Amino acid sequence: GNIYLSGAGPSAWHEEYPVAKGKRQSPVDINTNKTKFDPKLAADPLTIRFSDSCCQSIVNTGISFQVTSNGAGCELSGGPLDSTYQFAQFHAHWGAYLKTTGSEHTVDGVSYPAELHLVHWNTKYDDFKDAVDKPDGLAVIAVFFKRGKEHPGFGKIQDLFSKIPAKGAKVNIDFEFNPGLLMPPDSENYWTYLGSLTTPPLYESVTWIVMKEPLEVSVEQIAILRTLLWETPNGVSQMYNNFRPPVPLRDRVIRASFG
Numbered sequence: 001g002n003i004y005l006s007g008a009g010p011s012a013w014h015e016e017y018p019v020a021k022g023k024r025q026s027p028v029d030i031n032t033n034k035t036k037f038d039p040k041l042a043a044d045p046l047t048i049r050f051s052d053s054c055c056q057s058i059v060n061t062g063i064s065f066q067v068t069s070n071g072a073g074c075e076l077s078g079g080p081l082d083s084t085y086q087f088a089q090f091h092a093h094w095g096a097y098l099k100t101t102g103s104e105h106t107v108d109g110v111s112y113p114a115e116l117h118l119v120h121w122n123t124k125y126d127d128f129k130d131a132v133d134k135p136d137g138l139a140v141i142a143v144f145f146k147r148g149k150e151h152p153g154f155g156k157i158q159d160l161f162s163k164i165p166a167k168g169a170k171v172n173i174d175f176e177f178n179p180g181l182l183m184p185p186d187s188e189n190y191w192t193y194l195g196s197l198t199t200p201p202l203y204e205s206v207t208w209i210v211m212k213e214p215l216e217v218s219v220e221q222i223a224i225l226r227t228l229l230w231e232t233p234n235g236v237s238q239m240y241n242n243f244r245p246p247v248p249l250r251d252r253v254i255r256a257s258f259g
C-alpha cells in the first residue's frame with residue numbers, strides 16, 4: 001500500500017519499523033543557530049563527480065520517480081566522507097498544490113516545496129544492497145527546490161513522467177543527462193549529519209549532505225511533479241505529499257562546511 005496514506009502514515013511507521021524512533025533518523029530540522037562550522041569540511045572539499053552517461057532509466061517507484069544509474073564515473077568523496085561513494089539514483093519528495101510544505105529537511109522550521117535526493121553507496125561494500133543497511137553505507141546529497149526560473153535540465157527528466165504512469169513503469173533514458181545540472185550554483189556550502197533512509201526500512205545508514213543553496217525551478221515544474229500517479233486507498237491519483245516530516249535530532253550536531 002501507500003506508505004504515506006495508509007493508516008496514520010509516517011507517524012505509524014514505528015509499528016512495523018521500530019527504528020523509526022531510533023537515535024539517527026531522518027529528516028531533521030536544521031536549526032542554523034545550533035549547527036557547528038567544521039573547518040575540516042572546508043579543508044577537504046567535497047568532490048562531486050557526475051558524467052553525461054550517468055543515467056540509464058527512470059521508474060515510477062510508487063512513491064516517487066527514480067532516475068537510476070550504473071554509477072559509471074559518478075562518484076562522491078571528501079568533506080565528511082572517509083571513502084568513495086558511487087552514485088546509484090536520484091528521486092524527489094514534494095507537497096500539495098498551494099501548500100508550502102514538501103521538502104523533508106527544513107531550515108529553521110521552514111519547508112521548501114520539494115527536495116531532491118542523489119543517493120550514493122560506499123564502494124567499500126560489494127554493491128548498493130550490501131551497503132544500504134551499514135552505518136557508513138550511503139551518502140545522500142539533498143538539494144532543496146525553490147520556485148523561480150525554469151530549470152530546462154530538470155524539465156528533460158519531467159518530460160518522461162508521462163511515460164511512467166503507474167508503479168513499476170520504467171523507460172530508458174536515451175539522451176545524455178548529467179545529474180551535475182541539478183546541483184545548485186554554489187555547492188560548497190552544505191550541512192552534514194548522520195541519519196537514515198527517510199522511508200521504510202528507515203535504515204540508519206546515511207551520511208546526509210544537505211546543500212544550503214536551493215535550486216530554482218518554475219512553479220509549473222513543481223506542479224508537474226504532481227502529474228505522476230500513485231495508488232491510494234481511494235484508487236489511483238496524483239502523487240503528492242510523499243515526504244516524511246522532520247523527526248527529533250536527539251544527540252546529534254549538524255556540522256556546516258561554512259562559517
Ligand SMILES: NS(=O)(=O)c1ccc(NC(=O)NCCCCO)cc1
Pocket residue numbers: 117119129132140196197198199200201206
Ligand atoms: N529518501 S532517501 O532517504 O534518499 C532513500 C533512499 C533509498 C531508499 N531505499 C532504497 O534505495 N532501497 C531500499 C531497499 C532496502 C532493502 O534492500 C529509501 C529512502
Ligand SMILES: [Zn+2]
Pocket residue numbers: 091092093117198
Ligand atoms: Zn528521498
